[in-house]
Amino acid sequence: xxxxxxxxxxxxxxxxxxxxxxxxxxxxxxxxxxxxxxxxxxxxxxxxxxxxxxxxxxxxxxxxxxxxxxxxxxxxxxxxxxxxxxxxxxxxxxxxxxxxxxxxxxxxxxxxxxxxxxxxxxxxxxxxxxxxxxxxxxxxxxxxxxxxxxxxxxxxxxxxxxxxxxxxxxxxxxxxxxxxxxxxxxxxxxxxxxxxxxxxxxxxxxxxxxxxxxxxxxxxxxxxxxxxxxxxxxxxxxxxxxx
Amino acid sequence: xxxxxxxxxxxxxxxxxxxxxxxxxxxxxxxxxxxxxxxxxxxxxxxxxxxxxxxxxxxxxxxxxxxxxxxxxxxxxxxxxxxxxxxxxxxxxxxxxxxxxxxxxxxxxxxxxxxxxxxxxxxxxxxxxxxxxxxxxxxxxxxxxxxxxxxxxxxxxxxxxxxxxxxxxxxxxxxxxxxxxxxxxxxxxxxxxxxxxxxxxxxxxxxxxxxxxxxxxxxxxxxxxxxxxxxxxxxxxxxxxxxxxxxxxxxxxxxxxxxxxxxxxxxxxxxxxxxxxxxxxxxxxxxxxxxxxxxxxxxxxxxxxxxxxxxxxxxxxxxxxxxxxxxxxxxxxxxxxxxxxxxxxxxxxxxxxxxxxxxxxxxxxxx
Numbered sequence: 001x002x003x004x005x006x007x008x009x010x011x012x013x014x015x016x017x018x019x020x021x022x023x024x025x026x027x028x029x030x031x032x033x034x035x036x037x038x039x040x041x042x043x044x045x046x047x048x049x050x051x052x053x054x055x056x057x058x059x060x061x062x063x064x065x066x067x068x069x070x071x072x073x074x075x076x077x078x079x080x081x082x083x084x085x086x087x088x089x090x091x092x093x094x095x096x097x098x099x100x101x102x103x104x105x106x107x108x109x110x111x112x113x114x115x116x117x118x119x120x121x122x123x124x125x126x127x128x129x130x131x132x133x134x135x136x137x138x139x140x141x142x143x144x145x146x147x148x149x150x151x152x153x154x155x156x157x158x159x160x161x162x163x164x165x166x167x168x169x170x171x172x173x174x175x176x177x178x179x180x181x182x183x184x185x186x187x188x189x190x191x192x193x194x195x196x197x198x199x200x201x202x203x204x205x206x207x208x209x210x211x212x213x214x215x216x217x218x219x220x221x222x223x224x225x226x227x228x229x230x231x232x233x234x235x236x237x238x239x240x241x242x243x
Numbered sequence: 244x245x246x247x248x249x250x251x252x253x254x255x256x257x258x259x260x261x262x263x264x265x266x267x268x269x270x271x272x273x274x275x276x277x278x279x280x281x282x283x284x285x286x287x288x289x290x291x292x293x294x295x296x297x298x299x300x301x302x303x304x305x306x307x308x309x310x311x312x313x314x315x316x317x318x319x320x321x322x323x324x325x326x327x328x329x330x331x332x333x334x335x336x337x338x339x340x341x342x343x344x345x346x347x348x349x350x351x352x353x354x355x356x357x358x359x360x361x362x363x364x365x366x367x368x369x370x371x372x373x374x375x376x377x378x379x380x381x382x383x384x385x386x387x388x389x390x391x392x393x394x395x396x397x398x399x400x401x402x403x404x405x406x407x408x409x410x411x412x413x414x415x416x417x418x419x420x421x422x423x424x425x426x427x428x429x430x431x432x433x434x435x436x437x438x439x440x441x442x443x444x445x446x447x448x449x450x451x452x453x454x455x456x457x458x459x460x461x462x463x464x465x466x467x468x469x470x471x472x473x474x475x476x477x478x479x480x481x482x483x484x485x486x487x488x489x490x491x492x493x494x495x496x497x498x499x500x501x502x503x504x505x506x507x508x509x510x511x512x513x514x515x516x517x518x519x520x521x522x523x524x525x526x527x528x529x530x531x532x533x534x535x536x537x538x539x540x541x542x543x544x545x546x547x548x549x550x551x552x553x554x555x556x557x558x559x560x561x562x563x564x565x566x567x568x569x570x571x572x573x574x575x576x577x578x579x580x581x582x583x584x585x586x587x588x589x590x591x592x593x594x595x596x597x598x599x600x601x602x603x604x605x606x607x608x609x610x
Contacts, residue, residue, distance in 0.1 A: 126329030129294055129401075130343050130391075131319030144333040219333035221375030 003190030004197070013194070018178070020194075024202065026174040030165045031206075034097055035158055038104035042157075043150065046112025050146070051138050059113050063106040071164055075099045079171050096168040103164055104157040111153015115146025148222055151214040155207055162203040166195075176202070244270045245291060245399065245433060250300030252286050252456065260286040261456030264300070268448075270398075271429040275446035277436055279479070283456025284435045288401050291433060292318045304399060319343055322392030322400035322430070326408050328384040330376040336362065336387055337372040343395040354394075361390040366420055382413035389421070393428070402434045406441065418444060439480055443468065443487065451476050465491035489565035494558075495600050497567060499581060499590030507534055509546055515539040523576035526551055531587040533557060533580045557582055560589050568597045 007013055014020050049055045078095035086094055119142050127141045143150075169177030179195025182188070245268040252261040261283040268274035276284040289295040291302055293314045302309050309317055330339050340358035345351070362372050365386040376384055385405055392400055406414045406421075422445065425432065436442050442449045443464040451459040451467070453475055460472040468488035471477040477484075504527045505514045514537060518524040523536045526546060535551030542550055555574035558566035560581050570579030571594035578591035 120327070120329070120332065122325055122327030122329035123331050124329075125294075126323065126325055126388075126391075127331070129292060129318055129323035129325070129329075131315045131317070131346055133315055136346070141331055141333075145331075147333075219375070221332045221334065221377060 003188075004193040005190075007188070007190030007194045013191075020198065023174060023176050023178055024198065027162070027165055027176045027199075027202065030097065030100070030168055030173075030175055031158070031161045034100040034104055034161050034165070035154070037097070038101045038108050038157060038161075039154065041101070042105045042108030042153070043112045046109045046114075046150075046153075047116055047138065047143065047146070049109075050113045050116025051134075051142060056113075059110060063110045066102065066106040069102070071099060071103060072167055072170070074102070075167055075171060092168075092171045092173050096165075096171060096173055100161050100165060100168075104161050107157045107160070108150075108153045111149045111151075111156075112146065115149030115153075116142045118149065119145045144219060145222065147218045148214070151210065151218065155210045158206050158210060159203050162206060163199060166199060244268065244303075244305055245274075245431060246303045247287070248301045248303070250287070250290060250297050250302060252283070252290060252295065253298045259455055261290070261297075264452075264456055264458055266450055266458060266461055268431060268433050270305075270431045272447035273425060273432045273434055273445055275434045275436060275442040275449045276452060277439055277442040277449055277479075278452035278459075279454060280437060281454045282452040284437075284452050285403055287452070287456065288403055288433055288435045291399075291401055292321045292323060294318075319346055319395065320397050320399070322395075322397045324385075324388045324392045324400065324402040324405045326404040328376070328381075328388045328408075330384055330387055330391075332376050335373055335375060336367075336379070339376065339387060340391045340394050342391060343397075347395055357394060358390070361393055362387075364393075365390045365424070380413075381409045382417060385409060385417060386420075389424075398431055400430045400432045402432060404436055405434075407436065407438065414441075421445065440487075443490075451479060463491075486565065486568075489568060489601065490563045492564045492601075492604065494562060494564045494567045494597075495603070497581070497592045497600055498596050499560075499592055500578070502578065502580070502588065502591045504531070504533075504588065505537070505546065507546060507548065511539050511542045511544060511546060514542075514546055521576070523552075523578075525576075525578075525580065525588070525591075527588055530585075533582065533588050536575050555580060559584065564597065564601055567592060568594060568601075571597055 012019075016022065046059070049059055075096060078099050079092060082095045082098070083091040116138075123141055123145065124137060127137045132140065165175055166177030166180055168175050169181045176195050176199050179191050179198070183190075183192030183195060247264050247266050250261060250264045251259070253259050264283075264287060266274075276287055278284050286295055290297050291304070291309065293309060297310075330336075331342070334342075337355060337358045340361055341354035344354040344357055349357075359369060359372060362369055367383060367386055367390070371379065371383065376387070379387065385408075388405065392402075406417045409417065418441065434445060436445075446464055448461060449464055449467055450461045453459045459479075460467060460476045462470075462472075465488060467476070468480060468484045468491070471480055471484075502525050503517045503519070504525045505517050507526050507528055514524050514526075518539050522540060523538055526534045526537050528534055534548070535553045536555060537546050537550050538552070552575050555576075556566070556570050557580045558570040560583055567579060567581065570581065571577065571592055572579075574580065574591075578593060579597070580591055581589045583589050
């Protein structure tokens with residue numbers, strides 16, 4: 001605890017290209033680019049599979065299969081295979097992002113797919129029956145209704161990616177993982193604990209941001225518990241107030 | 244007018260859902276498709292707006308073969324109501340109702356005004372417009388479903404068991420209001436149900452389908468009840484056909500008797516005097532609306548609402564023979580209560596008099 005506190009309050013920890021702010025920025029940059037890429041792959045694919053019902057088997061196998069892949073091993077393999085082809089700084093960056101994307105796609109894909117799949121068949125039938133084209137059914141009904149699950153896929157992917165992006169340091173990249181790797185190398189346990197703490201705090205903050213965005217974007221009609229409780233409270237208040 | 248000509252639907256695998264169906268749903272009337280499960284009634288309905296494509300045969304709406312039209316445009320011109328309501332959970336009630344007008348390119352203000360108007364038309368409180376579907380009861384959701392189907396004022400409406408997912412009391416209300424609405428709007432409606440009582444109540448004509456999508460009989464409800472074409476139709480109609488058929492026979496002038504009445508709140512002694520030895524006496528309010536029967540012999544004090552026997556049904560003068568007969572049969576005094584359109588007592592009738600009126604009807608079956 002003491003060591004951790006000393007490291008966190010040491011002004012040197014906060015300065016320069018190896019300081020906490022710079023490492024946080026690097027970590028966020030890796031994570032954000034990973035999430036964007038994974039979302040660009042996972043969301044359209046998930047929506048398409050949910051909308052057409054084709055390729056369900058793919059989702060199930062892919063999601064389960066990816067969970068069992070050892071990330072660290074995959075990372076070294078990717079660096080060994082891709083590194084020599086690329087050269088320079090990106091020799092390590094591209095394989096790292098590649099592995100993180102592989103990790104992030106399954107939850108995002110599963111969320112988008114399950115969200116569309118779970119739309120009330122009656123709503124979908126009514127949408128078609130009222131003359132919506134297939135595209136209109138997808139974008140006006142299925143996607144808005146799927147948003148809660150799309151968000152939950154994104155959030156769980158974000159948590160995994162932020163936690164796992166620490167591995168990038170093991171192939172000589174930056175990010176908060178540096179504090180863990182370097183801390184261990186120098187037996188600086190304060191730095192190691194500080195790095196771990198920062199990863200956890202960052203993950204929670206990012207999740208909080210997602211939660212706020214989700215509240216703004218998702219229709220209140222899709223959150224039964226909250227709205228009905230509020231309605232019940234309003235009704236109770238109305239019943240109690242003397243008129 | 245919707246005309247099916249020799250329409251067949253065979254699913255891959257060889258199941259014939261609808262086999263050579265030909266029938267006409269007249270303009271401005273309710274045609275009910277009814278039958279056991281697997282009779283192809285829903286398939287037939289869904290072929291009208293091409294949610295399902297027929298294997299062969301043609302379906303015309305006002306002379307135009309639907310097979311030649313763009314499916315989405317066709318559907319925007321047809322109201323569509325389904326059993327589960329199918330409301331969009333992420334949209335407010337008003338936005339749900341405004342769906343088709345917005346698809347048709349109306350401006351938002353006009354679509355909203357139309358939605359607000361329809362909300363009231365189907366008997367919903369205007370404040371519900373800003374709510375979401377999950378905040379409404381099942382019955383309210385079905386009303387919204389009907390309003391949404393009416394939004395662009397389509398001449399044709401397709402309704403697939405719209406009232407079967409709500410409880411019986413609400414269902415009856417929805418049916419009554421649906422009939423009232425239809426009497427104002429005069430849409431051409433095709434209505435699917437598995438409930439023969441609903442079919443007989445709502446249909447101007449009823450098509451009974453048998454398994455495999457073959458038409459067993461197409462007739463008015465009265466004709467169906469009095470003259471089922473074969474055993475299948477007779478069995479499907481069920482018991483009490485003679486009695487139920489009386490619902491479609493307007494009662495002729497019945498020999499009404501004056502009924503002595505007491506006002507609610509009168510003393511039991513007054514009531515006994517008015518009853519003049521009869522066991523039962525009819526209690527009314529100031530407007531002469533019948534409230535129930537009282538038995539002065541077993542009561543003391545004043546007659547209040549808790550004392551009333553409420554078993555008797557009340558029939559309207561000029562209503563059906565079924566209602567008049569039921570009023571007589573259900574009354575504890577065996578005198579059936581008849582009221583006018585203002586719910587005010589006109590007189591009472593006895594079952595033998597109603598039966599005599601039934602006996603006097605011309606022989607044969609209604610057309």
